[in-house]
Amino acid sequence: MKAKPTKSYLYEHVARIGKALSSPKRLELLELLAQGEKPVETLSAQADIDMRLASAHLKALREARLVETRRDGKYIHYRLSGPDVSQLWVTLRETAEEHLVELRVALEQMASEPDSLCSESRESLLQKAKQGDVIVIDVRPPAEYEAGHLPFARSMPLGELEKRLADLPADCAIVAYCRGPFCLMSDEAVKLLRANGFTAQKISDGVSEWAACGLPIETSKN
Amino acid sequence: MKAKPTKSYLYEHVARIGKALSSPKRLELLELLAQGEKPVETLSAQADIDMRLASAHLKALREARLVETRRDGKYIHYRLSGPDVSQLWVTLRETAEEHLVELRVALEQMASEPDSLCSESRESLLQKAKQGDVIVIDVRPPAEYEAGHLPFARSMPLGELEKRLADLPADCAIVAYCRGPFCLMSDEAVKLLRANGFTAQKISDGVSEWAACGLPIETSKN
DNA sequence: CGATCAATCTAACGTCTGTTAGATTGATCG
DNA sequence: CGATCAATCTAACAGACGTTAGATTGATCG
Secondary structure, eight states, rough: OOOOHHHHHHHHHHHHHHHSOHHHHHHHHHHHHHTOOOEEHHHHHHSSSSSHHHHHHHHHHHTTHHHHHEEEETTEEEEOOOOOHHHHHHHHHHHHHHHHHHHHHHHHHSSSHHHTTTSOOOOHHHHHHHHHEEEEESOOOOHHHOOOOOOOOOEHHHHHHHTTTSOOOTTTTEEESSSSOOOHHHHHHHHHHHTTTEEEEEOOHHHHHHHHTOOOOBOOOO | OOOOOOOOHHHHHHHHHHHHOHHHHHHHHHHHTTOOOHHHHHHHTTTTTTTTHHHHHHHHHHHTTSSEEEETEEEEEESSSSSHHHHHHHHHHHHHHHHHHHHHHHHHHHHTTTBOOOOOOOHHHHHHHHHEEEEEEOOHEEEEEEEEBBBEEOOOOOHHTTTGGGGOOOOOOOEEEEEOOOOOOOHHHHHHHHHOOOOEOOOOHHHHHHTTTOOOBSSSSO
16 A cells, blocks of 8 residues: 655645745746756856856756756757746746835836836737837847747847947837846837937836737747 | 845845745645635644744745735734735646646545546536536635635535535535645545435635636625 | 733754855867 | 866855744733
């Protein structure tokens, strides 16, 4: 006769996921991975931590089965182990924003371009983008754009934006987005665009938030 | 000039929520609270832990703003600070079930009545319950039923079920539910009902899971 | 008032966790 | 083959956490 697992055994397993989500660095890595598969080196650079520390945190995430790995020569690429992980991150972040006032305050203080948030609904924005009434630009690194981006969005990495201003129509409203509400790249983009006479706004959504409410995501590579 | 909070400050706040979800006992308390407001004494009894330990864990949950308190005489009642907390618990549990094989295996092993899971969709079950084609019974304690239950469900606490078998029609299919997939009460109910000649099945949903997919919840007290 | 009881507070303990830094593995490439 | 580089492993430390048990608060009630 097999010993039946106890009830607390079930909660212990769920707590494994909770533990994985209990470190700020790991959450930052998760959000970066939500932008697409990346090697450890890139992750440690983008999260601004030592590669050995990044490796340790990624090991913890892997043991909680939230991420998976793929070897490619010298590089080991990490990716989320499913779209539900990205959904979990969004739910967790939204719950934090809902209940922690300090977080909402901090978010406001960090915005260098207040009042730049596009007030439109996701659906109507999608419609306008389709009709060409607005230009939606993705200011993340090209690799992240290729891994998945909003429909009708053009890749316009923040680093190259200044050089490529001429590619944008001066008479059309521009809406920028980046990795999500915690990412400041779209904010920087709006600042730059406005300084050059463009009509620009941002949305706080990243691909995770967009996908979390059931809207489609496009990929460029096959 | 005010010092702007850094980016990692944002993740630290989200990690506060993650930390709160990183302990098995706290998760158990959260699930109990998802059934409705309860005093510490009840929580510690139902989670089978010392009241002082329960109090410590509840303090951690309160500091993460996941629960709130209300004083009523000698008793301090705890409740979830919003429906999104219950939603977060469901999302966390589902992610764990999706990615942790050990958890799925343990769940199967713990069921004393396998193959008792009702295969119907939530919507069609709701429809049948409305028409009286099935009897839906809520086998949780009465207080939890009163705090919120599935539409058309009858309160039939597990402890009183045996005495009240006569109240149930012998020719009608019965569907039992309890606190959720981790709760064994509905399983016990099915066992008891079948032993007495009834046609009985269970659903793994509790009110949290039911509400999480947008279906309505009824309350009895005003 | 003093007794009772729910709940929290405090101190103590062993354990776990995040971080750092050095050593090691494993694949690539000249 | 040795050099290089990505990534992991290991050891070590300080700090945080879960648990236990005794002391304390705060409300009720005879």
